[in-house]
Amino acid sequence: MLVITRKPDQSIVIGGEVEVIVLGITKDGVRLGIKAPRTVQVHRREVFEAIAAENRAATASKVPVQDVAALLRAAQVRKPHIR
Amino acid sequence: MTPEPANTPHVTPENADGIPVTFPKGLLGFERLTAFTLFEPKDGYPLKFLQSNENAEVSFICIDPVTVKRDYQVPLTPEEAEALALEAPEDALILTLVVVPEDPRHMTTNLAGPLIINIRTRVGRQIILSSETYPLRCPILLQD
Numbered sequence: 001m002l003v004i005t006r007k008p009d010q011s012i013v014i015g016g017e018v019e020v021i022v023l024g025i026t027k028d029g030v031r032l033g034i035k036a037p038r039t040v041q042v043h044r045r046e047v048f049e050a051i052a053a054e055n056r057a058a059t060a061s062k063v064p065v066q067d068v069a070a071l072l073r074a075a076q077v078r079k080p081h082i083r
Numbered sequence: 084m085t086p087e088p089a090n091t092p093h094v095t096p097e098n099a100d101g102i103p104v105t106f107p108k109g110l111l112g113f114e115r116l117t118a119f120t121l122f123e124p125k126d127g128y129p130l131k132f133l134q135s136n137e138n139a140e141v142s143f144i145c146i147d148p149v150t151v152k153r154d155y156q157v158p159l160t161p162e163e164a165e166a167l168a169l170e171a172p173e174d175a176l177i178l179t180l181v182v183v184p185e186d187p188r189h190m191t192t193n194l195a196g197p198l199i200i201n202i203r204t205r206v207g208r209q210i211i212l213s214s215e216t217y218p219l220r221c222p223i224l225l226q227d
Contacts, residue, residue: 038160038161039160039161039162041160041162041211043211043213046214047195047211047213047214048111048211050195050214050219051111051112051193051195051196051209051211051214051219052111052112053112054180054182054193054195054196054219054220055110055111055112055113055143055180055193055196055209056112057182058143058144058180058181058182058193059113059140059141059142059143060182061143061144061181061182061183062183063183063187065124065127065130065132065144066124066125066126066127067187068130068144068181068183068187068190069124069126069127069128069129069130070126071187071188071190071224072129072130072150072223072224075224075225
């Protein structure tokens with residue numbers, strides 16, 4: 001692993017098109033800015049781990065799909081939960 | 084029973100046999116499993132069933148997320164749209180995975196990691212969205 005010391009307002013460039021800028025350092029953490037083309041996805045690692053965990057939880061479902069569907073139909077699920 | 088939304092493509096007329104779907108990058112946590120079969124079980128709407136061809140233990144109950152959030156949309160990056168070779172919006176089948184806990188009434192679906200399947204080429208991909216905007220555990224049934 002490459003280790004570089006950077007100060008606030010300094011940055012590193014990855015692959016010529018992704019720039020990671022140190023915006024500020026506090027006792028709670030380091031604030032980073034990322035400049036990248038729209039084709040490059042930037043996510044916190046926790047998002048990948050959380051989705052992988054949900055995928056694993058989904059495979060553990062042992063209830064037959066027809067039973068789940070019947071439960072859904074009986075409950076008349078139409079109201080959106082999120083705005 | 085509520086009518087099926089018009090924009091949900093039917094998987095196949097021969098639902099019992101399912102259709103083969105390839106996920107070239109696998110699903111998160113299951114990166115090595117790429118060959119799946121998607122079933123549209125009889126009496127299963129709005130659910131579908133995704134079974135790994137390579138590991139019988141790995142299967143997922145999937146839901147049409149519009150059932151849970153009517154205006155659900157997946158913003159694809161140009162790279163993702165290209166990888167899926169999507170030419171028209173109606174080629175895209177969007178599904179989210181369902182987690183059924185011990186008490187099935189508390190089932191949730193993960194809106195942050197939808198599956199997009201090109202129904203024409205039968206190639207799919209799990210898309211990673213921000214879990215701050217899209218809940219990882221969206222309740223499916225209304226709670227009393």
